[in-house]
Amino acid sequence: MLTADALYRIARGDRAAFTDLYQRVQPQLVGYAGAILAGDVDAALDVVDEAFLNIWREAGRYGGEGSADGWIRRIVRNKAVDWLRSRRERPDARRAEKIAELADLSDTPERAAEKTSAADELRGALERLSPDHREVVWLCYFEERSLAEIAVIAGCPENTVKTRLFHARKQLRRELERLQAD
Numbered sequence: 001m002l003t004a005d006a007l008y009r010i011a012r013g014d015r016a017a018f019t020d021l022y023q024r025v026q027p028q029l030v031g032y033a034g035a036i037l038a039g040d041v042d043a044a045l046d047v048v049d050e051a052f053l054n055i056w057r058e059a060g061r062y063g064g065e066g067s068a069d070g071w072i073r074r075i076v077r078n079k080a081v082d083w084l085r086s087r088r089e090r091p092d093a094r095r096a097e098k099i100a101e102l103a104d105l106s107d108t109p110e111r112a113a114e115k116t117s118a119a120d121e122l123r124g125a126l127e128r129l130s131p132d133h134r135e136v137v138w139l140c141y142f143e144e145r146s147l148a149e150i151a152v153i154a155g156c157p158e159n160t161v162k163t164r165l166f167h168a169r170k171q172l173r174r175e176l177e178r179l180q181a182d
Contacts, residue, residue, distance in 0.1 A: 003068035011060035022052055025069075028143070029076050035138030036080040038127040047083050051076040070152040077135065077153065084131055125175035133168035136161055 003025070009017035026048060033051075034044035054075050062071050126134055135154060139145040151158045 003072065004062070004064065007055075007059045007062045007068050007071070010056060011062070018052075018056055021055075025072065026052070029073070031142065032073060032135075032138060033076050033080045035126075035142065036077065036131050036135050037083065038131075038134065039123055043083055043087075044080075047079045048076060051079045054079070066152055067149075070149070073153040074155060077155075081131060121176065121179050125172050125179070128175060129168050129171060133164050133171070136164045137168050137172075140165060 003021065006017045006021040010021065029048045029051070030041070030044045033047045034041050037043045037047065051072070055072060058075075062068060126137065129137065132154070136150055139150045139153060140147075145153070147158045147161050150161045154161060154164075
């Protein structure tokens with residue numbers, strides 16, 4: 001309920017509550033937006049900041065129905081989808097560099113290259129999923145959300161979440177099998 005309380009305080013103009021909420025949930029929301037935006041971290045940061053502007057302006061519209069977290073994520077999701085619609089292009093090529101930076105420095109060069117290659121393959125497979133499929137995969141496997149929570153966040157029935165997960169896993173399996181065969 002901390003998030004709902006923060007929204008009520010923000011609706012009354014409490015800047016400290018807004019700052020606290022931003023600091024607590026911004027990193028998680030950037031990961032969530034990044035999943036929808038196929039790993040484009042710069043765009044995810046922009047989307048989350050835009051969402052927080054909406055949260056500041058619209059906190060009074062949260063009426064307590066449903067979870068406050070779901071309400072906030074819905075705003076982030078809508079901003080991410082708007083961003084995708086406005087760009088209609090793939091995220092930039094800097095992702096490969098960012099992935100390479102994540103390699104564990106204690107690994108041998110060969111092992112680091114293998115990890116980077118595997119991460120590139122998985123990221124590529126995830127990027128080829130639709131934004132709706134990437135979203136449910138992210139929420140399910142990276143944030144370990146329940147189907148009910150995902151349904152609230154995505155604004156669809158639980159059965160739709162199940163269907164999206166089924167098709168996303170099927171497509172990922174096909175992509176990864178194809179890559180292993182090459």
